[in-house]
Amino acid sequence: MKYYRRLTIIGIFALGLAGCSSEEAKESVVPEEQEVETETEKVEVVEVEEESVQEDKAEMDTVYGALDIDSYKKESDMMYRDVDRNVLYLLADDQIFQAEVILDGDLGVNVDMDLPFLTGHAMDYMAEDASLIQTKSATEFVYESKQLGKKYDVLYASDTGNNVITRVIVSQHIE
Numbered sequence: 001m002k003y004y005r006r007l008t009i010i011g012i013f014a015l016g017l018a019g020c021s022s023e024e025a026k027e028s029v030v031p032e033e034q035e036v037e038t039e040t041e042k043v044e045v046v047e048v049e050e051e052s053v054q055e056d057k058a059e060m061d062t063v064y065g066a067l068d069i070d071s072y073k074k075e076s077d078m079m080y081r082d083v084d085r086n087v088l089y090l091l092a093d094d095q096i097f098q099a100e101v102i103l104d105g106d107l108g109v110n111v112d113m114d115l116p117f118l119t120g121h122a123m124d125y126m127a128e129d130a131s132l133i134q135t136k137s138a139t140e141f142v143y144e145s146k147q148l149g150k151k152y153d154v155l156y157a158s159d160t161g162n163n164v165i166t167r168v169i170v171s172q173h174i175e
Contacts, residue, residue: 057148061089062125063096063170064150090171098171099125109165111138111156118168122154125170139165142173 058065067089072080080089090098101121103109109117123130127145130152134142139156151173159166 058095058127058150061096061099062127063099063152063172064127064148065096066094067091067096092172095172096125098169100170101125101168103166103168105160105164105166107164110163111165112163114165118156118165121168122170126152 060066060068067080069080069091072082072089075081075088078091080091081087082089086102088100088102089096090100101124103121111118122141122143126143127148127150129147130143130145132141133144133151136142141154143152143154144150145152153169153171153173155167155169155171156165157167157169158164
């Protein structure tokens with residue numbers, strides 16, 4: 001019987017120690033959880049800052065953006081051609097200064113009937129938020145991207161001498 005009392009006392013004592021150590025363990029776990037949450041918050045803040053920096057840059061292969069020159073045929077030191085899409089790029093200071101889409105004259109594209117088609121081609125080479133801010137003539141327009149803080153000149157040109165549009169030219173705005 002004395003043996004059982006000793007076991008009981010030892011058992012109670014052991015449970016008491018176990019209880020203390022688990023409370024201590026809980027206390028030590030809480031700061032670790034707080035540290036982890038703090039590190040997670042720091043990572044989230046960094047990711048948001050990186051996203052906002054990227055928003056201020058022009059997209060690849062658009063006017064004001066960079067050109068992946070390895071993907072295109074070099075025409076001269078500053079000109080590269082996308083043979084598949086029939087687009088000619090003019091570079092200045094490692095940025096696309098102008099993108100010129102060459103249209104097939106046999107399509108008979110004209111401004112009066114095909115303005116949405118032409119605008120769609122022009123928008124492919126501008127920032128997504130670009131919007132029309134000035135109409136200079138039936139074939140000349142100025143667009144602006146508030147996101148980039150940049151303007152674009154857009155020209156629908158004819159090489160045939162009539163009103164058939166053969167080129168859509170998007171370039172950096174010149175005042």
